[in-house]
Amino acid sequence: MLKETPQTNIKQNGKIRLCILLTYFNRKDKTIECFNKVRANSLPENTEVTAVVVDDGSTDGTADALHSQHPWINIARAAGNLYWCKGMHQAFDIARKSDPDFYVWLNDDTMLQPDALARLLATERELRAAAGQAVVVVGSTVDEKTGLLTYGGSRRLSALKRMRFARIQPSDKAQQCDAMNGNLVLVSKEAANIVGNLDPTFEHAMGDTDYALRANKLGVQVWVAPGVYGTCSNNSIEGTYMDESLPFTRRWQLMMHRKGLPWRSWLALTSRHAGPAWPLYFCWPYLSLTLGLYKKKKSI
Incomplete structure (x- = not known):
């Protein structure tokens, strides 16, 4: 069972329904460990966590192992030609049919801190109240060994370098960003209704960058949450x-x-x-x- 902490309920009436979205391919150990970290998270009272994951043609038994250890996860199987963006698009599409309050994009190599989800929810609540509208919140990750920033939100370098972005070092305050990595992102139902799904036009990467840029254009602010939320190493x-x-x-x-x-x-x-x-x-x-x-x- 997911642990609960006596925090103020973010949703005034009823449950807060949170859906984890993830896609993977042949990374059984990492995927299991990732969901073990999700399962260990402490959450506000009355929070219900579900998950939709897309197995993109894995041959290492990830789906069976995941179902055995975490039967609460909805696993959709694909043929192996989706990669990240198309896989996440499919997971998002399935999840939206159940109309949760929040979606959490998560990479299977992102290992959450025990309070990561609760902190993201609290940050979203504060930012939404201040902005008076839907927001998207990005959680930053660091390298497990070095502690150096690896993924999160980023800012456009200048008007003359429109496709160059610098990653934002998280501080003790939330910071607005232009683009983001999709390793750990909290998207509210209201934000998803405005921005929509990830665009499957993108063959693997770039869909997360496009989503943040589209969100900002549509008036849905994208923010880097204060602090660090987990570990995830940079790809070599x-x-x-x-x-x-x-x-x-x-x-x-x-x-x-x-x-x-x-x-x-x-x-x-x-x-x-x-x-x-x-x-x-x-x-x-x-x-x-x-x-x-x-x-x-x-x-x-």
């Missing part, structure tokens, strides 16, 4: 298109892969959010790699 650049030790042809192949910077997804993001000069923003990373200018910093 080794073996990716950012790996300068690889030959150009291999780096180009990796760049075009779903987990790189596939042109269809990048086209959707830049054409929507880079302004009138979006063709230049679209072409720049591919030109940079071709000319050997693309080093260790990604454009998003």
Whole structure:
């Protein structure tokens, strides 16, 4: 059973219904550990937690193990061609049919602190009251070994660098952001009704960035919550298109892969959010790699 703490109920009448959204592929141990951390979270009274997860064609027995240890989770199985954004889109779509009060986007390699969910809910309540409207709240994560910031919210560097974002170091106060990583995000029902679902146009990454940018355009503020909410290590650049030790042809192949910077997804993001000069923003990373200018910093 999820533990309860005697905090003031965020919803005045009835239960607070919170739905965890997650997609995974062949990471059984991490996925189980992730939900063990969810299960250990302390929550306000009358909080009901459910989960919708999409198993994207796993072959390591994750779904069976997850069902055995956490039978309360709704598991949807896919063929293995969804990756992150499409998998999360499907989980979101299923979850919205039950109309929960809040959705929590969660990566299976994000290990929550015991009070993470309660703190996110409290922050959302405070920010929504101050803004007088729906908000989205992002939880920051750090590397388990170094304690350095890994994922969270970010700000646009400048009006002239519309597709370059700097991650926001969390402080003791909430901070508004332009973009976000989808590792840990709290989306209220009201915010979801305005912004909608993640866009399955995005083949793997970039859907979280697009969601935050769309939310801000629609008047739904996106905030980085105070403090840190869990651990999640950065993905290594080794073996990716950012790996300068690889030959150009291999780096180009990796760049075009779903987990790189596939042109269809990048086209959707830049054409929507880079302004009138979006063709230049679209072409720049591919030109940079071709000319050997693309080093260790990604454009998003």
